[in-house]
Amino acid sequence: MTLGAKPAIGYAFPEALLAPVKAISGYRRLWVALSGGLDSTLLLHLAALCHSGVRAVHINHQLQANAGDTEVFCQELCAGLGIPLTVQPVSVKLGAGPGEGLEEAARKARYSVFETLLEPDDVLLMAHHGDDQAETVLFRMFRGSGVAGLAGMPEARPLGQGRLARPLLGVERSELELHARQAGLSWVDDPSNTDQKFDRNFIRISILPALKKRWPGLNQRLRHSAGACSESDFLNKRLAELQWQSLGGHKRRLPVAGLGALTLAEQKNLLRWWVRRAGYDAPSISDWSQVLGDLLQAAEDRTPELRADNYSLRRFQGELYLVPEAADLPQESVTLQPGQSAQWGEWTIRLIPSSTAKADAPPIRICTRQGGERLRFHAGGQSKSLKKWLQEQAVPPWERLRLPLIFRGVEPEEELIAIGDLWCSEQYCGKAPAAGLQLIVERDCD
Template structure:
């Protein structure tokens, strides 16, 4: 038998300095072996604190007994267990919805300097490669599951990706481990189950090393993706210029450096940038990027994606999500300007210095606003915003300070945000631009 404990320790070496190792413990064969290995290694090795997390989806009646099974296993091994119940959102793919719910729970519990360990193995990697190939995935998808990646405030690590299912079964038999057999794993309406039970037996009968060679191909594609990531970072560095409106806190890139690249390099750079912000469309649905890129100067193009929108303004592309996608309600009267004012769905407002007495109101643009400037007389607000190049998506959110019907200030804009002579200014802290 292979030295499974020794291999596991070598694979875990990069994260030995973590505070905690959390084991994603479903109760099935793979995670049971991983938990057992780590619990026994902890007796002779100086390891981070161990704990386990079991995610209960509640998708089938049999699953109600699984938390108790997991508790009994963890109690026997002396490993603390956290059971998290999640709600699986309905959708076209139950597999994906369950995975999203599961990883959402993992993200919530994984803190800084902690590592979540999952038990996917080499057979899983081969299945992932074939499954994604059949869906038309690109290099990133075909590189399979990464051995490690950021997760929540910590990291995820898959230390068994070079171990086969047969090796895990042999270990479980040697130590007489008990595990849960999920009935849904036999349901071949699920794509992965169909591949596992119908396709891979035929492949391995003809090509016995199919699983190993497919996993190796995934590793090669992972290296290719790393090179593409390096290229994306080079291209993004040229587009990551400063903007006069960085104070908005909205992620943005300068468009011109991107537009000089080939179409393939544009997609590579933009998808790398967007990958941390949203789920990406497949290669057949990138026309939104082309429309955004090629729009005429006076157009207001946007590209709607799963978790937000990409806008174009002032020669830049801007990522909006969360509160930035809605229309904030009018705040109304500011009863005590000496205190910060929380703006519903629109951040916070503060007033520094002493303003003249009288009730103050905060409003947003409706059109037709006029502002009196000491050196220029009465000016249309739209023209003033045009002069300062304020991005269109931000104009309806800029807090306007009124006293009666007089527009006194526009938050944060040079020359419009207060009175230099009287020493008072209106400061706006915009809402977070990234959905959390």
């Protein structure tokens, strides 16, 4: 198509096309994701007709030979409509995830920009339409997705600090093209859209037309199926939430006995929901019965573990733990000065001086367990093995290795004064600590 499109002036778009765009409300800033293609170009015009203060964002993936021309087109289009445009180039990295191709890598790159861009109460409009939804449902079906995937793309969902909305999801692509041509719009065709080595292109070009010829109204049929799957997914999530609450409702722990009382289907559903609720991708497992058997039914002296990309599921003393991937710890001990703070993995440690702080206060040192440490709860009291105390407190083994131990003084006379946020010497806690220094130890994650 010809570059340098002019605004659609004087064309009366039908109310059925304008209505879902007009219905967008409750935003502080309204953005349109502008690729330069037919769909997003038309959506930009519709948004400009229905709302004031519209903004646009163009992601330049730098993958096509015409990427520069497309960026210029978007700039000229927005200038003609008086719409501010944000252009963001991205570098698409292949192989970032298992089995991830160019399509998925590019998608992740642009959504990362969108998440960073959106501020609270911002709304980003995307031009996905009915054919895109049909393509998505078929694509996910061919990949073996469950009801959550087969529910297709939602009309709206949270994104970053804002929201994503798809007002054209119920409109056929042929209808969008009809009105775009009648309005005299121009756009830029992405040459990669005809390359059938990409799965979605193959579905769109070779599969969907044949299915539509055999079953007229296919998109509507698939929307109906997607809606039914969406309802099933909602009920699955609601069941998981109710069962999670009945088991204690902890973000990072589930009792093994409670899980074991559920059916296999309920266990799988609850674990998927629990992991996603914590902000992680649910594990894709071909044999859940084997994995759950290992996690829930292994002998008490065993410590089974399921590793995922950035977390793991572990069992300890009758509970299943969701353990985030741990940040690296300092390789050497850290000296903490009064008035300063230190980061120790997921821990933040601060030393706050009071008016009674002494200039020659003993040094404060942070390190991890080396073996043989002992603690004394009261001055002159009996000391106790740290290893035994941690076992008594039911601290999981993987956490014992990361706990910041805080000492005062100089070896070999130094004294243990705090163990993570589990215990702190009375000399260094409270609003008026006897040592004149208040020690605050906080864990950054639940």
